[in-house]
Amino acid sequence: MATRHSAPVHTGVLIIGSGFSGLGMGIALDKAGFGDYLIVEKAEDIGGTWRDNTYPGCACDVPTHLYSYSFEPRWNWRRLFSEQPEILAYLKEVVAKYRLRERIRFGQHMVRGHWDEDERRWHAYSADGQEYVARFVVSAIGALHVPSIPEFPGSAEFAGAAFHSARWDHGVDLSGKRVAVIGTGASAVQFVPEIVGEVGSLTVFQRTAPWVLPRADVVFSDRFRAALRRVPGLRFALRNGIYWGAEVGAYAMTRRPGLLKTLEWVGKRHIARQIADPALRATVTPDYRAGCKRLLGSDTYYPALADPKTTVVTDRIDHFTPGGIVTADGVEHPADVIVYGTGFHVIDSFTNLSITGRDGVDLAARWTVEGVQAHRGITVADMPNVFFLLGPNTGLGHNSVVFMIESQIHYVLDAIRRVRSRGAAALVPRRAAQDRFNAELQHELVRSVWNTGGCRSWYLDEHGNNRTLWSGFTWQYWLQTRRLRADEYEFIGPVPNAPARPAVALENVPVQTFPSTVTGN
Template sequence: MTQPKPSRRTKKAAAQQDSSAPVHTRVLVIGSGFSGLGMGISLQKAGIDDYIILEKASEVGGTWRDNTYPGAACDVPTHLYSYSFEPRDNWSQLFSKQPEIFDYLKEVADKYNLRPHIRFGQNMTRGYWDESENRWHAFASDGQEYVAQFVVSAIGALHVPSIPHLEGIEDFTGVAFHSAQWNHDVDLTGKRVAVIGTGASAIQFVPEIVDRVGSLALFQRTAPWVLPRSNVDFPAGFQRALRRVPGLRFALRNGIYWSAESGAYAMNRRPGLLKGIEWIGRRHIRSQISDPVVQEKLTPDYRAGCKRLLGSNTYYRAIENPKTELVTDPIERVTADGIVTKDGVERKVDAIIYGTGFHVIDSFTNLSIKGRDGEDLTDRWTKEGVQAHRGITVAGVPNAFFLLGPNTGLGHNSIVFMIESQIHYVIETMKLVDANGVAAIAPRREAQDRFNEKLQSNLAGSVWNTGGCESWYLDEHGNNRTLWAGFTWQYWLQTRRVDVSEYELIGRQPAPAVRPTVPAADYPPQTFPDTLPVNA
């Protein structure tokens, strides 16, 4: 009996089941944190169902999946640190903890049926643009190849732990781990613990472990500005009111947004106004630390906001704990059972915890991406500095989008707001490609240079450039390649539409078999409506 020939769809499905065959998709999204999930949802709303999300781990969540250290929590009120199109009325606290945010992201993935589009255990390692095909070829660490018209990097910046190399660490017989790779199998009870670093993570986990450990040596290189902050528990009655009272949840979110936005003026334009913040910070130190010598060690010598402002009502109390020793002498080496500082003192420790943050700027240059003419993007960014057009697209790199790309980070407001603005811009750019019947799009180099020249000019007088500190916001040349220069509503306005004059349209192709346009009402609503002045 003659077997029927397999259909084209059957052949495609069979090829995609064969791990050695390239997997074809229209849009390839890398990462499944806030950026990746939000991108997938917006693609669906735009009528683009042919997309794949690659995730290196076995679950969604990104930063909020990986950071499980004791006390991990958001330092932005969670009613704002969440999707505007997927509000939640039952957040238990003003600053929600990691498990609650992680659950939120998993619930969003399930609600929008994103999991069938996600390939877990796929870590993208490299990709190149094929000019003859006008397609991206991307490769995972297991060798699997993906071919796509568009690639969206949604990997974020806080995913590669920064672990300093300490001389002699190979001889250390105790346990050592980074806060983002917390070893929950290690019982710290009664242990002599060394914490290296006093950044945002350490501020949260040090108070959680101090009562449990036998002793705690806290190694501080630079004192952070820590402001008083109390978390607020939301009772069931308040949660019901948010659910039932029309406009209350919207008013709360917008109130939080504009309150946070007010800090942008001082940080970007008038750093001198931050002296009031410094007064509050010094008063906070004096109210919780009794030793004048320790007070002086904990008082920063740079402008508030130059490094990320932190908030805690328990951090200084943990330092005041008799178990804690604040060490400001530089580390010289590690021994089999201790840490030796430059003054020759050795402190015996059983465990070392790195609270040393993440690779941020250099995480971009770790990408192996080749654009037009085979140009290596890492080489360009290493020579010229990490730059993109509006922080999203890159000249010479067609159909590639970087969510939370260069200069789109924040020091004062919710990064989720920036993510949604960028996703909207990406969708608009894809629509522009379809509407013009072309295969690809890339920003013109002169438009990208003009954007970045203005951006760096705006940053020149900011607290991050003039505040007198070294931070991960700056690259090796002292240029701020991390933060946005201005108010977030200004960025929101700049990403409402795509100026075709700033872009080069590449190749021709038939219109795709998807909706090329979608009414604006189909897009997830932003924090506030399109009623802002266009000249703001």
């Protein structure tokens, strides 16, 4: 039974989530002089993805000098691709520096919200019954936070431990156990090599082979890290180099997928060097264009599959038994522990949102019918003063999403500034502008590797439309989010029963130049 709270909590901006997006939004509001905000978080600590994923080997697959805030660069990263504990520690350092913890309410799982047209305010509710009333709402919930666990007949009868990689059960001792891993995506590629030496046997159920490329990881020496700290411009140059190097991949993925054949050659050479058995080589070699699914990097995954303890199974899973997994060929594969490496609900997680906007428009119902879409991936028609960070079509297949997050945060600040400077109550994108933006975006995606690469990925919805990834270079998105175009929006106002508030605080938001956004030093 939900707990009844005595009074609603009122705030200017309600930020939902305390990962990279939510924390960055809070810091930006503080820097802009807009202190009337509150962050609500469903868990008991900050960190989002980097709090939840603690599986063995969990690490970032983007160089962390770029997978970090441009305004808060860190000189002492231990390695090029940092591991989960170090990234979480970085976020906690940021929270402490900017004194954000006092702005966060933990244990608040937001379940629904509606727009009150008379008040021109949002009313949002947590699972325990707490009501929040806000002028602006920023969804910073991210995409990779709801584990996807397939339903298999008999799964409830399995007698051993079973858990998703994002909810790793560290209380389960894998020593000498028969472990079954379902899925061969980004998480499995990292944790399989970590556990193969510990288990008694390992059965990996592969539906689609991933492209796994050599991982050029580097452990930074004390001398190099000291240089990053002391030499002017060195961090700037490193971050810049990583960024522009990554941008090269966007051209092949979005414009000329045929160029990705080079990566396929590298991937096949990687397999040949690390797996001697011709049959296993054939099993783990993808039959689709590199980049169609998420490109992965590892120097230890293929040796783990080639380990005598490991069996790779490609037959479809039919059902579970108390002692294991039975595939469509009738073979039972014994298991003491099952680990789901089956990814997350991404596109469908948006359609589970219970949000009611103007004129009673149900956002989930609309997105279920029309497909998940937003204007510039941030604002949605008929949803006044709601902003999505890492919303539809703003994910990436080649660069750092933190870059996209910072671009969107700047756009949200500009939107708030426009509302306040006009003495309006709210703004909402015009449906024609949103439709035009998405039509152009989907037209560009038609020729991308994600639409033409011959695979079925979580980037696509049930109709085959890519609702997840951006359609071009990140600098193009940066340009599109530098300034909100007032002609694309309807301004609603003024605020009922209240004088127009001066926009002094947000008028002082600095105009970011491209180098500072990309490479803050």
